[in-house]
Amino acid sequence: MAKKKLTLAQKYHIYTRGLDWEPTYVSKKDIYPYAEYEGIKIKDWNKWEDPFRMTVEAYWKYQAEKDRRFYAILDGFIQNQGHLTLSDARYLNSIKLFIQGVTPLEYMAHRGFAFVARHLPGPGPRTAAFFQSMDELRHTQIEVHAGSNFNKYYDGFHSMTLMHDRVWYLSVPKSYFDDAVTAGPFEYVTAISFSFEYALTNLLFVPFMSGAAYNGDTPTMTFGFSAQSDESRHMTLGLQVVKFLLEQHEDNVPIIQRWIDKWWWRGYRLTSLVGAMMDYMLPKRVMSWKESFELYIEDQILEGLFRDLERYGIRPPLHMEQSIKEKEFLSHDVYWILFSFTFAAAFHSWIPKEEEMEWLAEKYPRTFNQYYRWRYEKAKQAKTPLPGDRFYYIGLPQLCQVCQIPMGFTDPDDPNNFVQRYVEYEGEIYHFCSDGCKWIFEQEPEKYVQAWLPVHEIYKGNCFAEPPKGPDDVVPQVLKWYNIQTDNFDYFVSEDYKNWKEWHKDMATVVV
Amino acid sequence: MSVQYEIKQKVIEPKRLAFDYLLKRYGNRPASRYEEATVDIQQRENFHYRPTWREGVEIFDVNYSELKLTDYYSFLDPRQYYYYTYNATRAKNYEAVDKYFEFCEERGLFEKVNEDWLKVFNRYFIPLRHLEYAGWILLVGVARFGYGTSITQCAEFNACDKYGNAQLITRIAFELPEPDGDIFENAKKTWLEDKIFQPLREYVEKLLTIQDWGEVLIGQNLAIDVFVNPLVHIELDNLAVENGVTTFSFFSKYFYDMYKDNMRWTEKLFEVLLSDPNYGENNRKFIESKLNYYAGQISKAIDEFADVFKMPKKKGDFKKAKENVLNHAREVYGKLGLNIKI
Ligand SMILES: [Fe+2]
Numbered sequence: 075m076a077k078k079k080l081t082l083a084q085k086y087h088i089y090t091r092g093l094d095w096e097p098t099y100v101s102k103k104d105i106y107p108y109a110e111y112e113g114i115k116i117k118d119w120n121k122w123e124d125p126f127r128m129t130v131e132a133y134w135k136y137q138a139e140k141d142r143r144f145y146a147i148l149d150g151f152i153q154n155q156g157h158l159t160l161s162d163a164r165y166l167n168s169i170k171l172f173i174q175g176v177t178p179l180e181y182m183a184h185r186g187f188a189f190v191a192r193h194l195p196g197p198g199p200r201t202a203a204f205f206q207s208m209d210e211l212r213h214t215q216i217e218v219h220a221g222s223n224f225n226k227y228y229d230g231f232h233s234m235t236l237m238h239d240r241v242w243y244l245s246v247p248k249s250y251f252d253d254a255v256t257a258g259p260f261e262y263v264t265a266i267s268f269s270f271e272y273a274l275t276n277l278l279f280v281p282f283m284s285g286a287a288y289n290g291d292t293p294t295m296t297f298g299f300s301a302q303s304d305e306s307r308h309m310t311l312g313l314q315v316v317k318f319l320l321e322q323h324e325d326n327v328p329i330i331q332r333w334i335d336k337w338w339w340r341g342y343r344l345t346s347l348v349g350a351m352m353d354y355m356l357p358k359r360v361m362s363w364k365e366s367f368e369l370y371i372e373d374q375i376l377e378g379l380f381r382d383l384e385r386y387g388i389r390p391p392l393h394m395e396q397s398i399k400e401k402e403f404l405s406h407d408v409y410w411i412l413f414s415f416t417f418a419a420a421f422h423s424w425i426p427k428e429e430e431m432e433w434l435a436e437k438y439p440r441t442f443n444q445y446y447r448w449r450y451e452k453a454k455q456a457k458t459p460l461p462g463d464r465f466y467y468i469g470l471p472q473l474c475q476v477c478q479i480p481m482g483f484t485d486p487d488d489p490n491n492f493v494q495r496y497v498e499y500e501g502e503i504y505h506f507c508s509d510g511c512k513w514i515f516e517q518e519p520e521k522y523v524q525a526w527l528p529v530h531e532i533y534k535g536n537c538f539a540e541p542p543k544g545p546d547d548v549v550p551q552v553l554k555w556y557n558i559q560t561d562n563f564d565y566f567v568s569e570d571y572k573n574w575k576e577w578h579k580d581m582a583t584v585v586v
Numbered sequence: 587m588s589v590q591y592e593i594k595q596k597v598i599e600p601k602r603l604a605f606d607y608l609l610k611r612y613g614n615r616p617a618s619r620y621e622e623a624t625v626d627i628q629q630r631e632n633f634h635y636r637p638t639w640r641e642g643v644e645i646f647d648v649n650y651s652e653l654k655l656t657d658y659y660s661f662l663d664p665r666q667y668y669y670y671t672y673n674a675t676r677a678k679n680y681e682a683v684d685k686y687f688e689f690c691e692e693r694g695l696f697e698k699v700n701e702d703w704l705k706v707f708n709r710y711f712i713p714l715r716h717l718e719y720a721g722w723i724l725l726v727g728v729a730r731f732g733y734g735t736s737i738t739q740c741a742e743f744n745a746c747d748k749y750g751n752a753q754l755i756t757r758i759a760f761e762l763p764e765p766d767g768d769i770f771e772n773a774k775k776t777w778l779e780d781k782i783f784q785p786l787r788e789y790v791e792k793l794l795t796i797q798d799w800g801e802v803l804i805g806q807n808l809a810i811d812v813f814v815n816p817l818v819h820i821e822l823d824n825l826a827v828e829n830g831v832t833t834f835s836f837f838s839k840y841f842y843d844m845y846k847d848n849m850r851w852t853e854k855l856f857e858v859l860l861s862d863p864n865y866g867e868n869n870r871k872f873i874e875s876k877l878n879y880y881a882g883q884i885s886k887a888i889d890e891f892a893d894v895f896k897m898p899k900k901k902g903d904f905k906k907a908k909e910n911v912l913n914h915a916r917e918v919y920g921k922l923g924l925n926i927k928i
């Protein structure tokens with residue numbers, strides 16, 4: 075008998091979901107015990123449309139080839155001492171933030187998608203989730219391998235996993251992903267595949283990758299291009315998941331809306347670190363946070379994606395208006411926080427040079443000169459006993475209970491004040507940086523009271539290498555516990571800077 | 587205009603040879619890419635929230651299994667696979683498969699398989715795609731709940747191999763003639779109804795409800811794999827050859843090699859678990875009690891395959907085949923020093 079003709083889609087079904095069967099010896103609920111408690115209703119998993127058709131064999135081939143190219147370029151960069159041709163060693167502070175803050179999230183995403191692949195009862199999306207789980211392991215390892223070379227010559231790279239688990243500013247990304255992986259499988263895919271991969275990836279990756287390109291960091295740039303084909307699979311998965319859930323049952327709509335509201339604000343607060351990096355930490359700048367926010371969020375997401383989702387009964391995320399209002403403030407507030415607490419951070423900060431302040435003033439005509447320039451003028455004068463000949467905020471900040479960023483966000487409606495919100499819950503007061511974070515807390519207080527807040531933990535005595543010998547010994551013992559060595563303080567008193575000058579002093583500068 | 591530096595050939599002494607945590611473990615030496623990609627990568631502490639899907643556990647928690655290690659990175663993959671080397675190895679392995687499909691097509695080998703054997707093959711071989719698929723789900727669960735990147739990464743790659751196996755069986759089935767209608771529907775029906783598969787299916791469905799990742803590995807890698815692979819890819823392939831069918835031997839070798847490759851990490855892991863200075867004894871008790879159960883069950887389950895040996899023109903000797911399979915299992919368990927009665 076002649077074989078029947080099948081379409082590619084039919085063939086792919088047979089390769090993937092055709093492998094599934096309904097169990098008869100045990101109940102399906104015992105195999106997938108986490109599929110129902112979130113309240114998502116699935117009428118028919120067969121309605122799932124595969125966002126891409128990747129078989130395992132094709133995956134092996136494509137990915138091996140992509141990695142072969144990546145590692146060839148990385149090896150070349152290492153062999154030729156490529157780090158010496160970076161625009162400036164200051165550039166690497168963004169990459170330090172990336173490897174400490176983002177690389178462990180890639181890893182968490184790998185395990186998170188393994189959870190979804192294991193526990194979503196739908197064989198279609200499970201396949202896509204599995205490939206993403208593989209991809210995220212790839213991203214982790216490539217980033218570690220690229221960081222490994224910088225680690226040999228620069229500070230801030232030596233202990234990224236330990237730091238991710240302990241250091242105060244890294245609890246911002248860590249708590250974000252901990253929040254996602256402790257949620258059920260449906261919230262996880264909405265949070266990560268949709269809200270993060272679909273709505274925020276461009277805002278996170280494009281600045282990093284083009285920043286790398288502008289500043290001579292070939293490995294990061296190569297990784298970025300190479301990861302793009304992975305990312306496009308992840309993005310189509312994200313959109314597909316949300317549309318599928320919305321189409322399956324009308325009861326899903328308010329649940330998904332609540333998750334979109336939550337994860338928009340959570341992700342937006344997370345990317346504020348990227349804003350600080352773009353506007354302050356790249357020696358050669360690509361575009362401002364505000365420009366990138368307008369392009370990727372206002373034009374593409376708000377005007378594009380959410381227009382498209384209207385027909386499913388989905389409106390733009392709550393508090394989106396607030397983030398639009400904040401766009402001229404956000405990066406300045408966050409860099410100022412990082413700058414002020416650099417004595418306890420595993421990267422360096424610095425006072426923007428005069429021409430950089432000019433750039434900031436030009437990009438932020440309504441805010442930079444008005445509200446931020448004076449801080450740096452004063453910071454130059456303020457002397458502390460710490461290295462660096464400039465201002466540090468000696469003390470511990472109040473952290474937002476949800477996003478865990480120190481409470482230093484300017485109120486756009488009243489720019490001389492910071493936003494401060496609080497909620498009383500079971501006899502305790504909890505503080506928030508914004509209405510968005512407060513709203514998230516109120517949805518699930520029993521979750522957010524669990525937060526491991528770095529500053530609270532220091533007060534509780536949980537973050538010392540050894541018990542401090544006196545008040546002056548508190549910060550040193552915390553830094554020891556963080557394994558911060560010569561990674562902190564101002565760039566211009568750092569070993570990175572000293573070495574960079576030393577390495578470049580015998581080099582002829584050729585202007586071409 | 588841009589500024590370029592002319593780099594003089596000078597040696598810059600590295601400030602550190604490796605990441606701090608690798609230097610602490612391995613002393614002052616550069617680390618391999620495998621070590622960098624693996625050791626101490628998983629988050630350890632200060633998790634912010636507890637899972638909403640299960641009570642009393644942390645995001646990563648040694649208590650997801652009864653099996654424990656003092657230092658989870660005392661296990662390292664003897665194959666040193668990280669993402670790149672794993673994918674590159676598999677891409678290379680699969681090149682031979684592609685070539686073989688081309689060869690079969692050129693020579694019309696799939697059409698030439700005699701109808702008699704095709705009936706046998708369709709009964710015992712094609713439905714295994716469902717078993718491999720279950721293996722994928724089980725192992726991706728280990729990749730989520732296992733502790734330490736060295737273990738979970740091996741499980742992730744093993745999961746990928748399982749899914750690859752399920753898809754390769756599918757690809758083979760696409761090439762075969764369909765004298766009795768849709769080959770996949772028939773195979774699923776066989777998997778769901780034919781008596782030769784029912785104890786096996788019952789076994790695997792029950793294993794899919796197990797939460798302890800260590801127990802899952804015992805049930806899958808030390809039991810299903812250790813019995814089914816030699817039975818299908820050695821004994822039944824021999825029977826095919828005796829019946830004049832050599833077309834599938836190549837695939838059987840491929841699947842068997844894949845099995846052996848995954849046994850390298852599996853055996854190493856269990857060796858490390860059994861010799862742990864603090865948990866070794868408890869691990870042994872757990873492994874022996876579970877494996878006695880699972881190996882016993884799987885051994886009984888494959889007895890149903892006796893029927894398959896009676897099907898072809900030249901009948902096979904199931905008893906002898908079973909003895910060979912048992913000997914293989916005894917060898918695997920013996921090497922680990924496990925006391926298993928089968
Ligand atoms: Fe990623």
Ligand SMILES: [Fe+2]
Nearest residue numbers: 474477507511
């Ligand atoms: Fe907040």
